[in-house]
Amino acid sequence: MTVQELLQKADKVVDATGLSCPMPVVRAKKAIDALSSGQILVVQATDRGSLKDIPAWAKQAGHELMETHEADGTFVYVIRKR
Amino acid sequence: MVQETKPVPTIPIDELVKRMHGDEDVFILDVRNADDYAGWKIEGERVRSVNIPYFDFLDDDESVFARLPKDKEIHVVCAKGGSSAYVTELLTARGYRAVSVEGGMEAWSQSLHPVVVHEDDKLKVIQFNRLGKGCLSYFIVSEGEALVVDALRRVDFYEDFARQNGWTIRHVVDTHIHADHISGGRRLADRVGAPYFVSSHDIFTHQGALRFEPLEQHKTLRVGAVDVDVIVIPTPGHTPGSTSLLVDNRFFLSGDTVFVSGLGRPDLGGKVSEWAQDLYDTVSNKLKALSDDVIVLPAHYSHHTEINARGVVGARLGDLRRINELLREIDRKAFTAAVEASASTERPPNFEKIIAINVGKLTVAPEEEIELEIGPNRCAVHHATA
Numbered sequence: 001m002t003v004q005e006l007l008q009k010a011d012k013v014v015d016a017t018g019l020s021c022p023m024p025v026v027r028a029k030k031a032i033d034a035l036s037s038g039q040i041l042v043v044q045a046t047d048r049g050s051l052k053d054i055p056a057w058a059k060q061a062g063h064e065l066m067e068t069h070e071a072d073g074t075f076v077y078v079i080r081k082r
Numbered sequence: 083m084v085q086e087t088k089p090v091p092t093i094p095i096d097e098l099v100k101r102m103h104g105d106e107d108v109f110i111l112d113v114r115n116a117d118d119y120a121g122w123k124i125e126g127e128r129v130r131s132v133n134i135p136y137f138d139f140l141d142d143d144e145s146v147f148a149r150l151p152k153d154k155e156i157h158v159v160c161a162k163g164g165s166s167a168y169v170t171e172l173l174t175a176r177g178y179r180a181v182s183v184e185g186g187m188e189a190w191s192q193s194l195h196p197v198v199v200h201e202d203d204k205l206k207v208i209q210f211n212r213l214g215k216g217c218l219s220y221f222i223v224s225e226g227e228a229l230v231v232d233a234l235r236r237v238d239f240y241e242d243f244a245r246q247n248g249w250t251i252r253h254v255v256d257t258h259i260h261a262d263h264i265s266g267g268r269r270l271a272d273r274v275g276a277p278y279f280v281s282s283h284d285i286f287t288h289q290g291a292l293r294f295e296p297l298e299q300h301k302t303l304r305v306g307a308v309d310v311d312v313i314v315i316p317t318p319g320h321t322p323g324s325t326s327l328l329v330d331n332r333f334f335l336s337g338d339t340v341f342v343s344g345l346g347r348p349d350l351g352g353k354v355s356e357w358a359q360d361l362y363d364t365v366s367n368k369l370k371a372l373s374d375d376v377i378v379l380p381a382h383y384s385h386h387t388e389i390n391a392r393g394v395v396g397a398r399l400g401d402l403r404r405i406n407e408l409l410r411e412i413d414r415k416a417f418t419a420a421v422e423a424s425a426s427t428e429r430p431p432n433f434e435k436i437i438a439i440n441v442g443k444l445t446v447a448p449e450e451e452i453e454l455e456i457g458p459n460r461c462a463v464h465h466a467t468a
Binding site: 020021022023025026029049052053056057060061 | 117
């Protein structure tokens with residue numbers, strides 16, 4: 001699936017590219033709080049720390065990390081709110 | 083939301099280490115994810131640490147904050163210092179005494195701490211402890227001349243240290259080609275105009291492309307004008323070219339051959355059986371000749387309990403013989419079986435790339451060097467019977 005296709009599925013997109021830890025997770029958390037159960041959040045980030053922290057946060061919060069995509073140094077995470 | 087105008091209280095790594103060597107407990111809140119914490123963390127006799135990932139603090143959940151002491155200073159650490167500053171701010175706002183550890187685990191991994199092992203009129207032995215990785219390097223000093231052993235990649239540190247003390251670095255030696263960290267040996271030698279010694283066996287095993295002085299061709303390296311001789315003893319096992327240095331018949335710089343907690347693992351070359359035989363020969367022939375009173379000073383340690391009350395990682399050979407059966411009379415078969423059984427599939431992170439750098443086949447940017455070295459050391463064979 002391309003990034004464009006992933007973005008189309010999103011109910012909300014957080015662009016955290018260029019931001020370093022902890023901001024990608026902080027922004028994702030704030031955005032997902034505003035969604036309803038089952039809705040899709042897509043997070044874009046360039047911080048390598050997000051590769052471990054986004055899955056760890058999603059797991060801890062009970063959200064489903066449906067997909068992780070990497071292209072040209074940008075990580076795209078597709079998360080379904082619990 | 084958190085305001086970004088007020089400066090967050092921080093503490094440099096060196097100050098944290100001073101506190102860790104003090105008389106009071108040091109409370110550390112590690113805000114990395116649970117896997118990273120389980121794999122590698124700040125440890126010490128006086129360290130009390132708790133792992134709460136930074137994202138657990140985002141919900142303003144009282145039960146999370148309730149796990150932290152109000153009466154102690156909280157040292158907050160993360161990977162690079164960003165999340166720890168964030169959490170420190172949240173804690174400070176709630177009335178906790180918190181400080182963010184500058185540079186996080188990346189800085190911890192790089193920091194070096196000198197400890198004097200021995201000092202008399204003619205000889206000074208200094209051990210540099212890289213606490214974050216369990217790597218040890220050494221200065222052997224006599225009459226203003228120094229021999230540096232197993233220098234780490236921060237060569238400016240050794241250069242400054244020598245300059246501040248008015249010492250001239252005459253020789254730079256690596257006991258073997260390291261697999262777990264990037265050596266500063268070649269670079270330090272270049273900067274101070276000294277020869278760089280390492281065993282040709284290790285260089286040739288990896289088809290290295292480095293300028294070096296074959297260590298095995300020197301029986302003695304002289305430091306200073308007095309009779310401090312460094313005797314080169316080939317001690318194959320951990321790597322085929324592993325070499326130990328016996329300084330003034332008193333200090334045995336064992337590289338990764340003998341540790342305070344056991345022996346060097348012979349399995350990193352993928353030839354565990356063959357190298358275990360070498361290790362046996364080294365232990366039963368070469369080490370046997372050394373007195374019980376010789377102090378073993380290794381290149382690594384794997385747990386903070388190996389640091390003694392004086393802050394030194396080292397032990398009398400006699401004491402090590404008493405606690406480790408592999409160093410006593412033991413037959414070849416039992417020895418190699420025990421060593422092979424403890425061979426681990428867990429390799430130092432990125433070890434192939436690190437070896438390539440250390441033998442001069444690969445050059446990477448400084449940021450990548452730091453990245454490659456992150457994580458714990460995994461070079462020791464722990465006692466099979468412990």
